[in-house]
Amino acid sequence: MRSLDLTAVTWHKSSYSNQDGGQCLEVAADFTAVVPVRDSKNPDGPVLTFAAHGWSSFVSALRNGELGA
Numbered sequence: 317m318r319s320l321d322l323t324a325v326t327w328h329k330s331s332y333s334n335q336d337g338g339q340c341l342e343v344a345a346d347f348t349a350v351v352p353v354r355d356s357k358n359p360d361g362p363v364l365t366f367a368a369h370g371w372s373s374f375v376s377a378l379r380n381g382e383l384g385a
Contacts, residue, residue: 320352325344325352326345326346327343327356328342328343328344328345330343333356340355340356341353341356342355342356342359347368348368350365350366350368352364353371
């Protein structure tokens, strides 16, 4: 598996995150084939990567309420 250089990426926090340190998620949109995802409360922690098309499908399903409450 090839590693990604994430030192210069721009992380975007989820619009559902709040200042109280709730369930915060950040994604980096600097890549075309994959989407890196991390916990904003632990920026030096592990990063998960998802195939871009899979991430897009996941986000669409969330927006459409297809995954339940």
